[in-house]
Amino acid sequence: MGKIFKVAVRDYIETVNTKTFLISLLMTPVLIGVIIYISRMQEKGEGPQPPRHVAAVNVPDELAADLDSAFSRYNESHPQGLIILEQHGKGENEGREALLDRLREDVRSGRLEAFCVLDDDILEGKGGLHFYTRKVSEFEFGRTVRDLFSEAVVNFRFIKNGLSPKLVNELSRRVPLEVVDLSAKKEKKADGFAIFIVPFFFMFLMFFGIFGISGNLLMSVIEEKSSRVIEVLLTSVSPFRLMAGKILGQCAVGLTLVAIYGTASYITASLRGMSNLLNPVMMIYFILYFLPGFLLFSSLIAAIGSACNSLKESQNLMQPLMMVVLVPIMLWFKMVQHPEGTLAVVLSFIPPMTPMVMILRLAARPDLPLFQIIASFLLLLLSVPAFMWAAAKIFRTGILMYGKPPGVREILRWLRSD
Amino acid sequence: MTDCALSLEKISKSFGDVRAVDSLSARLPAGCIYGFLGPNGAGKTTTIRMITDIIHPDSGEIVILGETAIERVWHRIGYMPEERGLYRKMKVRKILSYLGALKGMKGEALSRAISRWLEELGLADKADNKVEALSRGMQQKLQFIATVINDPELVILDEPFSGLDPINLDLIQGIMTRLREAGRTVIFSTHMMEQAEKLCDYILLVNRGRKICDGTLDEIRERYRTNQVVVELEGDTGFVGELPLVKGSKKDGRSLEITLQDGADQQELLMALAGRARVNAFQVKVPSLHEIFVHLVGESNG
Numbered sequence: 001m002g003k004i005f006k007v008a009v010r011d012y013i014e015t016v017n018t019k020t021f022l023i024s025l026l027m028t029p030v031l032i033g034v035i036i037y038i039s040r041m042q043e044k045g046e047g048p049q050p051p052r053h054v055a056a057v058n059v060p061d062e063l064a065a066d067l068d069s070a071f072s073r074y075n076e077s078h079p080q081g082l083i084i085l086e087q088h089g090k091g092e093n094e095g096r097e098a099l100l101d102r103l104r105e106d107v108r109s110g111r112l113e114a115f116c117v118l119d120d121d122i123l124e125g126k127g128g129l130h131f132y133t134r135k136v137s138e139f140e141f142g143r144t145v146r147d148l149f150s151e152a153v154v155n156f157r158f159i160k161n162g163l164s165p166k167l168v169n170e171l172s173r174r175v176p177l178e179v180v181d182l183s184a185k186k187e188k189k190a191d192g193f194a195i196f197i198v199p200f201f202f203m204f205l206m207f208f209g210i211f212g213i214s215g216n217l218l219m220s221v222i223e224e225k226s227s228r229v230i231e232v233l234l235t236s237v238s239p240f241r242l243m244a245g246k247i248l249g250q251c252a253v254g255l256t257l258v259a260i261y262g263t264a265s266y267i268t269a270s271l272r273g274m275s276n277l278l279n280p281v282m283m284i285y286f287i288l289y290f291l292p293g294f295l296l297f298s299s300l301i302a303a304i305g306s307a308c309n310s311l312k313e314s315q316n317l318m319q320p321l322m323m324v325v326l327v328p329i330m331l332w333f334k335m336v337q338h339p340e341g342t343l344a345v346v347l348s349f350i351p352p353m354t355p356m357v358m359i360l361r362l363a364a365r366p367d368l369p370l371f372q373i374i375a376s377f378l379l380l381l382l383s384v385p386a387f388m389w390a391a392a393k394i395f396r397t398g399i400l401m402y403g404k405p406p407g408v409r410e411i412l413r414w415l416r417s418d
Numbered sequence: 419m420t421d422c423a424l425s426l427e428k429i430s431k432s433f434g435d436v437r438a439v440d441s442l443s444a445r446l447p448a449g450c451i452y453g454f455l456g457p458n459g460a461g462k463t464t465t466i467r468m469i470t471d472i473i474h475p476d477s478g479e480i481v482i483l484g485e486t487a488i489e490r491v492w493h494r495i496g497y498m499p500e501e502r503g504l505y506r507k508m509k510v511r512k513i514l515s516y517l518g519a520l521k522g523m524k525g526e527a528l529s530r531a532i533s534r535w536l537e538e539l540g541l542a543d544k545a546d547n548k549v550e551a552l553s554r555g556m557q558q559k560l561q562f563i564a565t566v567i568n569d570p571e572l573v574i575l576d577e578p579f580s581g582l583d584p585i586n587l588d589l590i591q592g593i594m595t596r597l598r599e600a601g602r603t604v605i606f607s608t609h610m611m612e613q614a615e616k617l618c619d620y621i622l623l624v625n626r627g628r629k630i631c632d633g634t635l636d637e638i639r640e641r642y643r644t645n646q647v648v649v650e651l652e653g654d655t656g657f658v659g660e661l662p663l664v665k666g667s668k669k670d671g672r673s674l675e676i677t678l679q680d681g682a683d684q685q686e687l688l689m690a691l692a693g694r695a696r697v698n699a700f701q702v703k704v705p706s707l708h709e710i711f712v713h714l715v716g717e718s719n720g
Contacts, residue, residue, distance in 0.1 A: 003520060006516070006519050006520060007520075010516050014505070014507070014508065018507075223505070223506075224505075226503075227503035227504065227505065227506060228499060228501040228502065228503030229503045229504050229505060231467075231470070231472055231497070231499040231501070232497065232498075232499065232503075232504075232517065232564060232565075233517075233520070234470075234471075234472060235470050235471070235472075235488075235492060235495060235497040236492055236493075236517065236520035236521050237492075237520055238489060400472060400473065
């Protein structure tokens, strides 16, 4: 045990005490902060925009007033981004081709953002709107204009049929919904945002804790192999202890990261009055699933590292492993909505995925069947020695093997060697 | 302490179809410098790696410091592999204290040993430098320190002299001699015969994975003695070829290389020569290890 500890301490210090580690430690939250800031900025709009001009051709005279009022209502509520409508009534249809050519020119020169041509029967409910623009990718703008036209047209139809638009709106209002969460002891109003984001946050923290440092472990193993220091080490410590020490050292690095990010998130959440989202029970679950999950994965990574002479070579072998981890990330949205669905339950019992899937499900629904929690945890726990045993065998052979990197098949053959 | 530091009993190792080491046996007495000689590809490194349990022999038995399980004597062994390497980003002192600690040393004793060795090998002012900042020769010396930091009873050095300049070569050889005087056993492999001749008490010569000969340096020289003398005589030397003791002679500049009849005594020849001419020089020719090596390797390849 003493040697495992010594190896672990060296690996921990040599990993944490590097500029790369410090930078990655600082960069990640900064990056997350920047992303949050940008998305918040987008919600608020990007500040005052110059007014955008839109022309409409073939506007029925009956619609002109409704259109104007729809646009002016919009402009009142969006002073940062005015939309100015120029109407060309049916009366101008004589020189329509010339008009359209002129408008095309205006759009290209930038005077107009877009122009639209109304079908003749737009008021009867069949015809539609033809939207001409240079910036087709700004579909949101097109949709806004469409909505404003719809509003005007629908209003017109109501009035034409003797209905009050105001009354229709009131009558067709949808039934309001309030979701109350009963999964915790204390009933609380569910927060739509938190329902999705908190489980994702936990899953991501798990992903990050387990994988953020996997690169370090891979590098540390490959360094010992390619610098040939391994032969010196192996006349002092057994391959298994060396591997165990390295894994423990990196596990400590992972815990350091999780502790720092966890604390930072908690402080952020508290400052924003959301600390109730991160409860201590979840923290306990997190650590319980993190430790075996980490051991399992880093055994695989140590085995892969031992078989390769450079980081580049390891990419091929890392790919299948990455696939396994990406599955929960790709399916999180479905699982968060159906934490007790077949998909989520099945993935919970595939040991390499267990930690991420279970923490996601537990965050989404704290009252998961106890049976599933215990069974998935035990399965994970029991698979750790099996994975470590297999990894140690691969490590023992691989770490002294130079030359061409082995394929998966050859690695599997090492498992059978004595 | 056992009298035998290391014994190899018919160890063999094949890589694919190549028999790298073929039924090699040897006994290494404790307290000597043991040279492990052979041309490139003879199986020296493979044998050393089997001794250090880096690779397993296909068959045979290795007893090291009285144990068959090497992990029991790790702390009594120092090993310098042929392919050198240390953590490039670590500082000199930290590496030594890590490797020393893995060998079971601790605290004050360890840090004293580190300081002493760094001082001795002229690396004291580099203690806080990273390995990658050292020159190749310095890294080599650092690797040597890492090998002997735990004052091992058995020091195993694979090609210890490659890449060393003459000054460092003398330094390392001096330390090897001193280790022997302190009762340690040193095994090293080399294909540089002059170094082996200067240092070794015992020699094991291998070629193509097989032992060609082994024994003390004197024994081997005696075994391959050619019974030749080199003399310098004044005057006519024509009579030499007619002496009954002489099998043949060859003139080489001012000197004459004389091959004696089998079993003939060199002292008798000297008397016979002195009776007939003035002898300015008389030297019994001792075969150099280099000559024996070339002769034996050539023979076993032929």
